[in-house]
Amino acid sequence: MRNLSLYILSLFILLPIAVIAQDRAYPIEGDGIFSFLRRWNRVGDAYVQEFIELNFDRLNAQGGLELGTVYLIPPLHPGDEYPASIEMLPQGTDPAIFGSAAGDMTPRSERLKNACFYIISGHGGPDPGAIARVGNRILHEDEYAYDIALRLARELMLDGATVHVIIQDPQDGIRDGMYLNNSSNETCMGEPIPRNQLDRLKQRVEKVNELYERDKEQFDYCRAIEIHVDSRNKGKRIDVFFYHSPDKQSQLLATTTRDLFRVKYDTHQPGRGFSGHVEERGLYILRHLEPPSILVEVGNIQNAFDRQRILLSNNRQALANWMAQAFLMLFTR
């Protein structure tokens, strides 16, 4: 009994001392209230308010921090931790990949919060895909597919989705020009892309499946899309093609996207008609990707009319917007 009361007594004495000892710190050179609090993982306006109340008599005339003055750190709010726990949730690609377009990533909604997407641009690395000559320029399929892929990824992220950009180029963000410079420094999430076609496809499939293994526990909805530009006879105009696997969800994704494209074309170019079609194909990618997937061919790179669809950045953006919209429709319905 005596021991117990001694124990309780010591708890009352020692505990507040421990808390107080932990809850004060000196600022470092250049600190403002925000950076000081962030170091202690106190992020948000409420902490700033509490900090000012706790330290009103220690702030300088400008309301800032003084080197050599000790400041009280507001207690952690429920759910917050110091040190910050390591993020265990799956995380998508850093928007920095979009280049200057990463600047404004203010989300417009959280409608895709529980959705996860794998965006794969066709080819890349040593494989440029289809090649077209326009005057003295040489256009590579992979650069255009990549630009559309990034735009699509960005649209999905702006609605709160987790997005994995599988083929990445550390130098090329979203580009607005008509003629995109060719490069071969694309990687499969940091790994060099092999030259051999089967190895190349296997690499991206394995990467997606590996991520999906973990993501499917976390997300209600995971989908993959690979984007290509077709290469056919110069005289052949084609609309956007959507290929799917035998999987019902894959088929639904293809038909929904096609239908939405038709509506968009009817709105933006009335009377044009849209003959883009949906087809089941036994393509390696579609056979081996675990999440429901589609492969999209956005036009014939050899055809001067079709080429406008990829050369004009507004058109690349429209393609991305419509694909993103189809994903959103399917996810939210």
Ligand SMILES: [Zn+2]
């Ligand atoms: Zn291709």
